[in-house]
Amino acid sequence: MKNEKQHVALVSMLASGLLAIGKFTIGIFTGSIGLISEGIHSCSDFIATAVTWWAVRISDKPADDNHHYGHGKMESMAALFEVALLFGAAGWIAYEAIKRLMGEPHEIIAAPLVIAVLVISIVVDFFRVKALRRVAKKTGSPALEADALHFFSDMLASGVVLIGIVFVTFGFVKADAIAAIVVACFILSAAATLGKRSFDSLVDTAPAGTESKIASLLDNFPEVIAIERTRVRNAGPVLFIELTLAVSRSLPLERVSELKNQITQTLQQHLNHTEITLIAIPRSESSETIATRVRIIAANLDQAIHRLTILQLPNQLTISFDLELDAALSLKQSQGIVDNLETAIRAELGQHVEIDTHIEPIIANWLEGQDVPDNLKQEFEQALYACTADRGDNKISHVRVRETSQGVIVYFDYYLPADMCVDQVHTEVDRVERSIRSGFPHVFRVIGHAESLPLPQRQQIF
Structure with a gap:
């Protein structure tokens, strides 16, 4: 992608140089102020595209210790330099055109040659604009986008000059100077548009509509209570987004991390060439009990x-x-x-x-132990059966007895009616646990796991 940006900028620069030489030479030869003005314009184009090519190469460098946000603003600096050239060129062209309109008309010779040069210029600009726009859209480069806008205005301006030359061939000699004034107006318009965009980037103006689009995308995440701060700015082709979001403090840390990743992916899918810094701040909700x-x-x-x-x-x-x-x-x-x-x-x-x-x-959560002998296990099984024998629908299964440094731990599964509520289940299991502890003082813990009836045939033990 980097090489593609530099390649299209280099081709554009070479095209500007060749067009400038051609327009100047034939403009001076024919005496067309419109074509000479176009030659001056193409000369400024050459300088501007050379600066753009240099800026694109610099901006492609990664962030370093002295440029934490990269070098993307070099493209905006290059665009601002191009604006200064455009304003200067427009002023000179307008001055010369007005001077010719107020004085004696200058004779233009070899108009067909002038027309041929302009047609070639328009064709070259057409393909150049197409290539620049394609790469600018793909890479998000403001410098290449500025070049595309610049050369689109050139193409229109050349068309105006061409119309002026055609009128001259039919005897309307001042049409060339009028066309030059129109060219100056096109240049000023393009310079104003490009200048505002470049200045906005340099002073970190948030791109229009970006904040509202971010807010709209975050509406899809109910865990986000509020957007406390949004900061957006451009640095070359990269859009830097800093978000501070309020999230429910009841969310586990793993869910907060997952939420931040989901938000980042969503924003990157809908906003091209972004680098996102996201801070999640825990906040209480009114719905918290x-x-x-x-x-x-x-x-x-x-x-x-x-x-x-x-x-x-x-x-x-x-x-x-x-x-x-x-x-x-x-x-x-x-x-x-x-x-x-x-x-x-x-x-x-x-x-x-x-x-x-x-x-x-706190009960120790890491113990080493081993199964007790079978005869001792059978004692615990019989005790469990005995304390539940008065309820024929209750079943004891999967009894395990382990010896640890803290004492004996007894595990068992207790099958109870499926419609029994949790409070009743806890009371019944707790009754059995207390009975075992009272009958075996050396028991450290009794852990009963409740299951619902009916007991599967493969697990029935009596």
């Missing part, structure tokens, strides 16, 4: 809570929960953690909130 807010506060402080209970009294909100702490911590150390958590909750929900915290030791 008090329970959600308390759990988020605890998670942000890296604390694990469970059995959260919220009690709304007539004039008081009471919150209680179990807080899991390292078993080796002293009471004083634990109290510091509890105070910190309760302070954060009151800062969120109000100082009047009543908070009761029950601390529990």
